[in-house]
Amino acid sequence: MSEKTLTRRTFLEAGAGLAAGAAVLGAAGAAGMAGAALDPEVAHAWGGPVVTTAHSLCNACSSKCGFTAYVRDGEIAQVIGDAGHPYAKGKLCARGYGYLQIATSEDRLTEPLKKNEKGVFEPISWDQAYAEIAERVQAIIDEAGPEALAMVQDPRPSGKYYTKRFMNALGSANVYTHGAACNLSKEAGFTQVIGTGNYSSDVANSKMTMFIGRSYADAIRPSSVSALQKAHERGARIVLVDPRCNNTIAFADEWVPINPGTDLALLLGMSHVLVTRGLYYAEYVAKNAVGFEEWAASLAACTPAWAESITGIPASTIERLAVEFADAAPAASIEPSWRGAFGCSYENSGETARAVCLFNTLLGCWNQKGGALFTPSVSVGKLDEAKFPSVPKVEAKILGSKEYPLSLSSMGSNVYAAQQAHAGVIKGMFFYNSNMAAGYSNTAFLAEALGRLDLMVVVDVQMSETAQLADYVLPECSYLERLELPEFIGGKVPCVTLRDKVLERVHPETRSCDEIFSELARACGVGEYFDFTVEELADAQLQTVGLSLETLRQAGGTASFPEAAFEYGNTPKWKTPTGKIQFTSEACAAAGLSPYPVWVEPAVMPDGAAGTLRLVGGKQAHMSHTQTTNVADLMQITKDYDLDRVWLSADVAQRLGIADGDEVIVSNECHEGRGRVKVTQRVNPTTLFMPSHYGCSSPEQRTAYGVGLRQMDFVPFRIEPGYGGICSQEALVTVKKVGA
Numbered sequence: 001m002s003e004k005t006l007t008r009r010t011f012l013e014a015g016a017g018l019a020a021g022a023a024v025l026g027a028a029g030a031a032g033m034a035g036a037a038l039d040p041e042v043a044h045a046w047g048g049p050v051v052t053t054a055h056s057l058c059n060a061c062s063s064k065c066g067f068t069a070y071v072r073d074g075e076i077a078q079v080i081g082d083a084g085h086p087y088a089k090g091k092l093c094a095r096g097y098g099y100l101q102i103a104t105s106e107d108r109l110t111e112p113l114k115k116n117e118k119g120v121f122e123p124i125s126w127d128q129a130y131a132e133i134a135e136r137v138q139a140i141i142d143e144a145g146p147e148a149l150a151m152v153q154d155p156r157p158s159g160k161y162y163t164k165r166f167m168n169a170l171g172s173a174n175v176y177t178h179g180a181a182c183n184l185s186k187e188a189g190f191t192q193v194i195g196t197g198n199y200s201s202d203v204a205n206s207k208m209t210m211f212i213g214r215s216y217a218d219a220i221r222p223s224s225v226s227a228l229q230k231a232h233e234r235g236a237r238i239v240l241v242d243p244r245c246n247n248t249i250a251f252a253d254e255w256v257p258i259n260p261g262t263d264l265a266l267l268l269g270m271s272h273v274l275v276t277r278g279l280y281y282a283e284y285v286a287k288n289a290v291g292f293e294e295w296a297a298s299l300a301a302c303t304p305a306w307a308e309s310i311t312g313i314p315a316s317t318i319e320r321l322a323v324e325f326a327d328a329a330p331a332a333s334i335e336p337s338w339r340g341a342f343g344c345s346y347e348n349s350g351e352t353a354r355a356v357c358l359f360n361t362l363l364g365c366w367n368q369k370g371g372a373l374f375t376p377s378v379s380v381g382k383l384d385e386a387k388f389p390s391v392p393k394v395e396a397k398i399l400g401s402k403e404y405p406l407s408l409s410s411m412g413s414n415v416y417a418a419q420q421a422h423a424g425v426i427k428g429m430f431f432y433n434s435n436m437a438a439g440y441s442n443t444a445f446l447a448e449a450l451g452r453l454d455l456m457v458v459v460d461v462q463m464s465e466t467a468q469l470a471d472y473v474l475p476e477c478s479y480l481e482r483l484e485l486p487e488f489i490g491g492k493v494p495c496v497t498l499r500d501k502v503l504e505r506v507h508p509e510t511r512s513c514d515e516i517f518s519e520l521a522r523a524c525g526v527g528e529y530f531d532f533t534v535e536e537l538a539d540a541q542l543q544t545v546g547l548s549l550e551t552l553r554q555a556g557g558t559a560s561f562p563e564a565a566f567e568y569g570n571t572p573k574w575k576t577p578t579g580k581i582q583f584t585s586e587a588c589a590a591a592g593l594s595p596y597p598v599w600v601e602p603a604v605m606p607d608g609a610a611g612t613l614r615l616v617g618g619k620q621a622h623m624s625h626t627q628t629t630n631v632a633d634l635m636q637i638t639k640d641y642d643l644d645r646v647w648l649s650a651d652v653a654q655r656l657g658i659a660d661g662d663e664v665i666v667s668n669e670c671h672e673g674r675g676r677v678k679v680t681q682r683v684n685p686t687t688l689f690m691p692s693h694y695g696c697s698s699p700e701q702r703t704a705y706g707v708g709l710r711q712m713d714f715v716p717f718r719i720e721p722g723y724g725g726i727c728s729q730e731a732l733v734t735v736k737k738v739g740a
């Protein structure tokens with residue numbers, strides 16, 4: 001660790017100790033997360049009063065919680081979650097503290113790199129990098145047109161603006177998010193039913209909430225944990241449907257250990273109970289929906305006994321859960337979930353998402369207190385065209401929209417783009433804040449596909465697995481060292497927040513996202529769309545909503561719009577083609593699916609006789625995707641608590657002669673690897689659970705390299721029909737003890 005890095009001691013003193021410990025122990029997270037005022041002892045330990053403060057946003061996950069940083073002598077002494085930020089609500093999680101270390105990590109990228117003929121990276125100047133990339137971009141456009149170019153980015157406040165503007169200015173519509181490996185199927189399925197990709201469950205005020213493959217205590221957002229804690233203390237009924245008993249159990253009443261990949265059958269079974277017993281809001285359905293009768297007829301066969309045979313959940317439990325929901329409605333809902341069960345996991349994920357919205361519709365809970373809400377947001381207004389000219393609209397559609405017609409053009413399916421790189425159709429790809437090569441299935445296929453590109457450019461802060469594959473690696477300064485565009489957040493009271501610069505640049509040859517893409521655009525001959533600074537654009541955007549950069553800073557980095565606040569009971573506008581809630585969807589039928597959700601079996605199913613288990617992944621509270629394992633203090637938590645082990649059910653372990661802590665070989669047709677086992681009663685016996693953060697294969701991430709197994713190595717390359725998701729859990733593996 002360099003001198004500037006927070007030491008382990010100061011890391012713990014800075015407030016993360018409690019949070020980190022709580023994260024490991026699981027659901028104590030909320031109580032453990034640090035908040036409140038600056039601890040005077042910390043200030044003292046840093047040798048005197050803190051001199052500057054700045055409000056900014058965390059970058060350790062997509063929640064981007066707001067915090068105040070206390071900076072002394074150019075170093076961060078303390079950060080505290082901003083009370084006014086809707087996701088932080090005064091707290092940060094362990095990752096929010098741990099990730100601060102990225103700024104001074106010794107494994108940072110510090111200068112532009114180019115891969116030579118021998119496959120070795122050599123430092124080059126920014127000017128050389130821009131000139132050579134521009135030349136290769138032009139060659140691709142000349143040969144195959146701008147549609148042979150694509151961008152993959154995980155949306156960040158500036159990143160989503162600049163990457164899109166850059167690609168569109170070049171004439172390409174191929175701008176992909178991480179969605180295909182996260183929430184594409186969920187949002188696309190929801191859109192078919194309710195005309196929008198998401199809603200929020202009013203957990204804090206609910207009488208009953210069911211989580212289907214969503215763990216607030218592991219996949220943390222501080223405000224969600226607080227809301228759940230509040231609901232639990234109030235006596236709300238909280239049910240977890242999950243093949244493993246996740247850490248949210250501390251705030252829940254019941255764990256339903258479903259066979260993974262079968263949630264759709266559970267939903268159809270519960271819906272059968274409500275419909276056949278007349279326990280649903282018939283008037284609400286008649287007034288607001290289309291296609292109910294057709295779906296209801298098909299539900300006749302989906303009895304609880306039928307659902308039991310698929311899900312492994314007793315029919316009596318399915319009946320009871322449905323009746324409990326009916327009793328609690330409309331102050332009840334199935335939480336929208338995020339990724340775990342139907343964000344992108346199976347061939348039935350989009351259809352599962354549809355069934356979730358239909359079940360909530362039966363409860364009549366939309367926009368009801370304690371139900372499922374569509375909260376408002378505020379967005380940027382029109383800017384001065386002379387200063388910020390609009391990029392001409394790209395006529396072509398994002399590649400993949402024809403093949404996966406239910407996918408959302410705002411996300412696209414970047415795995416389809418990779419497949420097209422493999423086929424030689426896409427020739428140049430850019431990656432911003434994305435580690436696609438390690439976080440998507442299948443890693444071996446992706447390495448081969450990306451290896452065929454004529455041009456691959458990666459903008460990152462460390463040598464990710466994706467960066468390793470690139471022709472050019474461009475080093476960004478860390479999130480602590482840059483101002484970004486304002487971030488608008490929807491909610492009961494919508495607001496706008498700001499990632500502001502906290503530290504001076506640690507490495508002089510690193511640049512920020514806005515600088516990199518503006519300079520690249522100039523080199524590529526489309527600089528006329530980038531003739532402004534990020535400060536100018538941020539200020540202009542804020543002026544359109546009655547603020548300015550200065551007033552937002554003065555407001556503490558977050559400003560809310562109370563005049564646009566949500567009101568219970570209002571009737572949502574259903575932005576579907578029929579203007580109604582759609583039990584049937586023409587688009588789904590046109591895509592070759594059933595017009596209404598019916599049972600779709602996952603592509604592969606575990607076979608007890610053959611000894612195969614379904615490989616299921618999930619988050620740990622102190623880690624984010626692949627990006628935090630190289631943070632020494634966060635990895636130390638993994639080591640201290642032995643957290644890189646795979647979970648195996650005690651019954652299966654006994655049958656295989658495997659004991660807790662044993663080293664095992666996990667294998668399938670894609671990959672074989674060695675890891676250690678946690679033997680537990682907390683996992684469904686058809687499942688092998690693998691924490692999803694480990695198995696880093698980039699030697700330049702010296703802390704993370706080689707620790708644990710990587711889920712995506714085992715998952716075959718497969719794309720969900722219609723929806724375009726990566727089918728991240730359509731993987732079967734076998735496990736055996738090393739030496740057995």
Ligand SMILES: Nc1nc2c(c(=O)[nH]1)N[C@H]1C(S)=C(S)[C@@H](COP(=O)(O)OP(=O)(O)OC[C@H]3O[C@@H](n4cnc5c(=O)[nH]c(N)nc54)[C@H](O)[C@@H]3O)O[C@H]1N2
Binds near residue numbers: 438462477710
């Ligand atoms: N193995 C595995 N795969 C996963 C997941 C998982 O948990 N494990 N999660 C899935 C989910 S839910 C999602 S949303 C996606 C997320 O997919 P990604 O967005 O690709 O997430 P990460 O794998 O964390 O990779 C983020 C990359 O951005 C880099 N980065 C961090 N900060 C900065 C910065 O300031 N600037 C730039 N330019 N780069 C930066 C990191 O070094 C890292 O290489 O992954 C999905 N795939």
Ligand SMILES: Nc1nc2c(c(=O)[nH]1)N[C@H]1C(S)=C(S)[C@@H](COP(=O)(O)OP(=O)(O)OC[C@H]3O[C@@H](n4cnc5c(=O)[nH]c(N)nc54)[C@H](O)[C@@H]3O)O[C@H]1N2
Binds near residue numbers: 061214260337625
């Ligand atoms: N600590 C942490 N928090 C995060 C992130 C992170 O990387 N780390 N990333 C953020 C992002 S981008 C996202 S998308 C969210 C993800 O948030 P979640 O979706 O809540 O997180 P996961 O851990 O992917 O999945 C949740 C649960 O789904 C279960 N599950 C897996 N398969 C199935 C299934 O077939 N059926 C059912 N019913 N359950 C299943 C897993 O066992 C796991 O406990 O987290 C956000 N918050």
Ligand code: SF4
Binds near residue numbers: 061095624
């Ligand atoms: S939930 Fe944690 S990691 Fe994510 S933005 Fe908030 S503090 Fe950072």
Ligand SMILES: [Mo]
Binds near residue numbers: 183339
């Ligand atoms: Mo995600």
